[in-house]
Amino acid sequence: MKIISSPLELKEYLKGENNSIGFQGSKSIGFVPTMGALHQGHISLIKKAKEQNELVVVSIFLNPTQFLKGEDLDKYPKKDEADKKICKLSGVDVLFFPHVEDIYGTDEVTLSAPNVRGYVLEGNSRPSHFNGVLTVVMKLLNIVTPTRAYFGKKDAQQLNLISLMVKQLFMNTQIVPVDTVRESDGLALSSRNVYLSSKERVEALKVSSSLRAASSMVGKNILDSKEIVKEMRKSLGDLEIFYVEVLNLDFEQLLHVEIGNTIILVEVRVGTTRLLDNIWL
Amino acid sequence: MKIISSPLELKEYLKGENNSIGFQGSKSIGFVPTMGALHQGHISLIKKAKEQNELVVVSIFLNPTQFLKGEDLDKYPKKDEADKKICKLSGVDVLFFPHVEDIYGTDEVTLSAPNVRGYVLEGNSRPSHFNGVLTVVMKLLNIVTPTRAYFGKKDAQQLNLISLMVKQLFMNTQIVPVDTVRESDGLALSSRNVYLSSKERVEALKVSSSLRAASSMVGKNILDSKEIVKEMRKSLGDLEIFYVEVLNLDFEQLLHVEIGNTIILVEVRVGTTRLLDNIWL
The missing domain is CATH 3.30.1300.10 (Pantoate-beta-alanine ligase, C-terminal domain)
Structure with missing residues (x-):
């Protein structure tokens, strides 16, 4: 498994992978963006990506812009070494593990969630949350240029807004929803369950x-x-x-x-x- | 010259063009987005695109979201037939001529200009103007997926913000600035000069x-x-x-x-x- 932290290096690497197949174009790329602290829910996304694509890229990036002030950014669970092992064992080809400064600069162009659908439910109690989600997902999709990207149904509004973004902005990735994974007693898996x-x-x-x-x-x-x-x-x-x-x-x-x-x-x-x-x- | 109004049809057409070259990938695409009322400034963009790419796409789309209320959207010069002729004579391969409803739906994800650089100069007197510009340019770039896109230096802040967007969001197009074209007495060409x-x-x-x-x-x-x-x-x-x-x-x-x-x-x-x-x- 290749581990890369620089967006430009990842772009170059994927270009090389695509050319290596030679004649008539490109390998299909399956992409699973995560914030780390991987659990069986993430593993099921990776499995689906493995089934449907020739190359699988996972990103681990704890995205600061989707946390509001006072939220749990600082105490969000970090399990870098365990996460790497899980990715390797799951057959991930490339792990993209950028630092914050690889992804964000200052005074940037950002994405804004739709005025209605972005501000109900989760968007109502966390007003700028989805702007941060959409901005980072846009960046990651443009870096990885995946054929398909995998998102859990558990974060249904996130999945809905990302699908809208891809459709409305004519992006060239297929968004694949994946079923929620649960503990045997029914609790939906979440990195935050450790709290x-x-x-x-x-x-x-x-x-x-x-x-x-x-x-x-x-x-x-x-x-x-x-x-x-x-x-x-x-x-x-x-x-x-x-x-x-x-x-x-x-x-x-x-x-x-x-x-x-x-x-x-x-x-x-x-x-x-x-x-x-x-x-x- | 092919004239296409549907974004999905254009995507399909360009995919076909790319495959037609067969072995080892893709034709380079040069893209010149315009609002119509073409003049020598636009023609110089098209020329540059012709020089540097195998396929040239021009779009004509009077983008409503970059006009503020009370601005000149309704009286902006329209010269559809003359524009088509200019494109044909300039050797444009594909003219993308969408309707507003091909590009925009309701309750959409949009781009937001940077808080500082988006709100000085032109952005100071026309506060939401650049959000509209960035949103439509993002859509057009995702539809056309050009190797290079051409913008005039005359709209320097627009050029600057589009370059920032491409860099900050890791988009896969090279933005090419092109010198301003002037009348012999020095007046910079602009579709608005007819006013x-x-x-x-x-x-x-x-x-x-x-x-x-x-x-x-x-x-x-x-x-x-x-x-x-x-x-x-x-x-x-x-x-x-x-x-x-x-x-x-x-x-x-x-x-x-x-x-x-x-x-x-x-x-x-x-x-x-x-x-x-x-x-x-």
Whole structure:
């Protein structure tokens, strides 16, 4: 596995890889951007990228611009050596591991999230968060120029906004959504789960069980969003709820679940930790 | 000459052109984005693109998002048929002529100009102008994926910000600056010159003569920015001046002209028409 920290060196390396195949063009490149602290969720992204592409690039970059002041940038889990091992064992071809100053300069052109879809849900409680996400993803996609880039469905709004960016700005990468990976008891994997105390870890299970409750209602043909949200809020008990929403794939509110076109999303705070989860129906 | 209005059709066409060359990759593409009303300035961009690339794409798109409310979007000169002829005669391979709805949807991800360099000079008097410029140029570059894109030095701040965008966002196009083309009496060519009455046309010559005055001072080794600006303001007489600035190529103010690293910029209003001009020393 090649480890590269310089964007220009990575560009050169990938150009060389592409030329090495000679006649009629380019190797397909699968790209998995991460912030490190890799877990089985990331591994499933890498697996999918391996299946679908000739060359797999993973980036590890703790992106400062997507953290608001006072958020957990400084205490975000770092596991550089373990992450490298995971990438190597997962068959990653190139690990892109830049420093902040490789990616950001001063007084820069940035991306701005859409006025409506960028400022609901997560974007409502973290107003400049998605500008930072879109800016770094744009930079990374332009450095790696992947055929396909892989994002988890767990961060559904992030996935939605990145897909919008790629479509609206006519970018030349296919965005591939990958299913959420869960612990056996239902908790969605997240690098931030390490923040949870053992008591909070138990509380956190209410999130996935609220979604299972929703799913089971839909199974019984109860499709009314209000009823579903009410039931979910009951399951969530006394957790601090940021939102519980029933949306279509364009992130517009739905009065009724439309099978094949619905995401039910929830965000809560357990202790000091924000937890996101969702199901796609 | 192929004329295409759909972004996806253009992408497909260019992909086909690239494959047609067969073995070892891609034709070089030179791209000249314009808002139409083509003049000799545009033709010099096209010529340069022809010299340096195997395939030349010109776009004509009157971009609404770079006009502020109350500006001249509605009366901006349109010369569609003449423009097509000019492109054909200039040896353009593909003319990209999209409609507004081919380029823009609703609630979109946009580009934001840098907080400092995006809001001086032109960006000071037209605050959201460069966000619109950067957004449309990003879209066009992603559609055309040119090897090189050509921009006139006359719009120096636009050129500077587009170069910054390409560098900071790691885009894969080379930005090529092209010298300003002038009438024989010195007036810099601009599609907006048609707005000038014959009396205003005479007044407008003060702009280029103020720059010639500056240039002649530098020739005499008078390099002090204050002195130069003072002399230029004298040449501009009673024209309404937006700014007269001596900057380095990074758009930072210079106390003294640095040969090889200086742009002297001026913007005035003649009648209702904004006129920009500059020299690079």
